[in-house]
Amino acid sequence: MHPIERLRYVARASGADQALLVRETAAALAAFHDDPAGLVAACRRVIERHPTSGPLWWLCARVLTAPDGHAEAWAAVDELEADRTAVELAHALPDGATVCVVGWPEVTAEALLRRGDLSVLALDAAGEAAGLVRRLQRADVDAEDVPATGLAGAVAESAVVVVEAVALGPDAFVAVSGSLAAAAVARHLGVPVWAVAGVGRRLPGSMWQALAGRVEADRTEPWLRDEELVPLSLVDEVWGPSGATPPSEAMAGTDCPVAPELIAGGSAPGTFRM
Numbered sequence: 001m002h003p004i005e006r007l008r009y010v011a012r013a014s015g016a017d018q019a020l021l022v023r024e025t026a027a028a029l030a031a032f033h034d035d036p037a038g039l040v041a042a043c044r045r046v047i048e049r050h051p052t053s054g055p056l057w058w059l060c061a062r063v064l065t066a067p068d069g070h071a072e073a074w075a076a077v078d079e080l081e082a083d084r085t086a087v088e089l090a091h092a093l094p095d096g097a098t099v100c101v102v103g104w105p106e107v108t109a110e111a112l113l114r115r116g117d118l119s120v121l122a123l124d125a126a127g128e129a130a131g132l133v134r135r136l137q138r139a140d141v142d143a144e145d146v147p148a149t150g151l152a153g154a155v156a157e158s159a160v161v162v163v164e165a166v167a168l169g170p171d172a173f174v175a176v177s178g179s180l181a182a183a184a185v186a187r188h189l190g191v192p193v194w195a196v197a198g199v200g201r202r203l204p205g206s207m208w209q210a211l212a213g214r215v216e217a218d219r220t221e222p223w224l225r226d227e228e229l230v231p232l233s234l235v236d237e238v239w240g241p242s243g244a245t246p247p248s249e250a251m252a253g254t255d256c257p258v259a260p261e262l263i264a265g266g267s268a269p270g271t272f273r274m
Contacts, residue, residue, distance in 0.1 A: 016056045017106050017167070022080050022200065025056060026073035026114040029063050033070040040064065047262060051214040052174045052227050054167030055080060055200035057207060061259035076200070085198035086110035089162075092244065093118060097159035100186075103127035103176040105164030107198045119144050121154040125178040126226050149236050150177065150186050161186040161193045162229065168197040168238070169208025170251050172229045174215060182194045183234040193243075196233045202240070202254035210263045 031233035043060035050056050059076050067074035089111035111246030120143040122129035129145045136143035146154045165173035185192045238250040
């Protein structure tokens with residue numbers, strides 16, 4: 001596939017998991033190693049199409065700031081595919097516990113599949129919970145699809161609520177809609193809330209502000225959005241490839257550089273349309 005066509009595919013893709021998006025984007029961006037203006041334009045276009053994807057912001061920032069963007073792109077892919085967050089989370093979940101999740105969280109689902117002794121209550125979000133439940137049940141994991149009206153009851157019956165960040169900043173994170181309600185109810189009821197933020201999802205302050213600004217600028221009615229901002233003040237622990245950290249120390253694990261080209265936005269010479 002021509003790199004421009006591959007980039008169009010990535011930019012338009014919806015429903016693909018983060019690892020696939022990063023891998024396909026890396027392959028497309030690698031073709032621009034001798035075209036700096038085209039590389040900037042390509043990164044901006046990917047971010048325009050996936051404004052809340054922490055891993056894509058992380059990948060593009062690394063490629064744009066590295067001496068060898070081609071090598072950096074594939075190094076990022078390798079790091080994402082070697083992410084140990086699911087392994088750490090699987091080890092930490094209490095034996096025989098009831099775990100409440102929202103939608104189909106990619107990294108968390110991998111952790112749940114590693115355990116056969118858990119009961120999972122999957123709160124419906126964007127119509128994804130039913131699919132997760134079927135996947136878990138095929139792996140002999142006890143799981144139930146919970147409608148939005150049952151959120152409070154599901155949280156109350158759980159030992160821990162696990163919400164997954166697609167992007168995390170110093171004071172909040174982006175998660176599937178319904179995560180804020182689940183975390184808020186859990187905090188009120190005294191149920192622990194764990195936020196999962198795997199490789200590539202922790203963004204430094206200025207990068208996070210640029211991403212969060214796009215979320216806040218969304219003109220869709222708040223109750224119709226697929227994703228939302230969740231304050232870290234509602235979280236007890238943040239889980240990543242090195243295990244758990246307090247929310248106040250969560251940003252210590254970020255390896256995302258600041259790329260002014262992504263923060264500034266706008267057009268660049270050689271911008272192409274999709």
